[in-house]
Amino acid sequence: MNLISTITRSLYVVDRSLRKEFREDYYKRCMYAAFGTTALLQDAGFKANIVDGDFLAFVVARFEQRAGLQGFRLGTDQPSHFWVEVDDAIVDVGPHYLPDHSRFPAASMPFIAWSPVSKLPLYLRYRSIANER
Numbered sequence: 001m002n003l004i005s006t007i008t009r010s011l012y013v014v015d016r017s018l019r020k021e022f023r024e025d026y027y028k029r030c031m032y033a034a035f036g037t038t039a040l041l042q043d044a045g046f047k048a049n050i051v052d053g054d055f056l057a058f059v060v061a062r063f064e065q066r067a068g069l070q071g072f073r074l075g076t077d078q079p080s081h082f083w084v085e086v087d088d089a090i091v092d093v094g095p096h097y098l099p100d101h102s103r104f105p106a107a108s109m110p111f112i113a114w115s116p117v118s119k120l121p122l123y124l125r126y127r128s129i130a131n132e133r
Contacts, residue, residue, distance in 0.1 A: 003087055004113070007041070009040070010037050010041055010044075011111045014037050015111075018032060018093070027098075030092075033082070033092075033094070034050045037091055051082070051084070053080075053127045053128040054073040054081060054129070055094055056071035056124075058124075061107065066104050068103075071094075078129070090112055090120070091111075091113050092112040095109045096112075
């Protein structure tokens with residue numbers, strides 16, 4: 001199985017599992033998502049690693065003329081978010097869940113599987129705490 005189809009399958013399995021096990025707050029379980037995604041990718045033979053840090057994305061409202069940066073940030077001493085890196089790609093369910101807990105009714109957002117990590121679009125920001133230590 002190639003990397004793209006493995007990532008797609010892994011994100012589907014992780015999303016479905018989170019929604020089933022944590023019905024009330026599945027969108028807050030990024031550590032579980034990162035561990036599950038990593039395990040599935042590693043089982044398929046890929047070298048995947050969990051990364052911790054902060055995350056921001058540009059979120060747009062569904063109905064109003066409103067937008068803003070939203071994400072997860074606690075500071076430099078502890079992680080607020082967890083995601084996966086595999087073959088110079090970021091894999092993350094977090095952005096998909098931002099509209100579920102947004103400050104305003106937000107438009108839906110995709111899962112993230114972006115490569116290369118060094119060329120993220122302007123509307124996505126990942127900062128590893130390990131880089132700050």
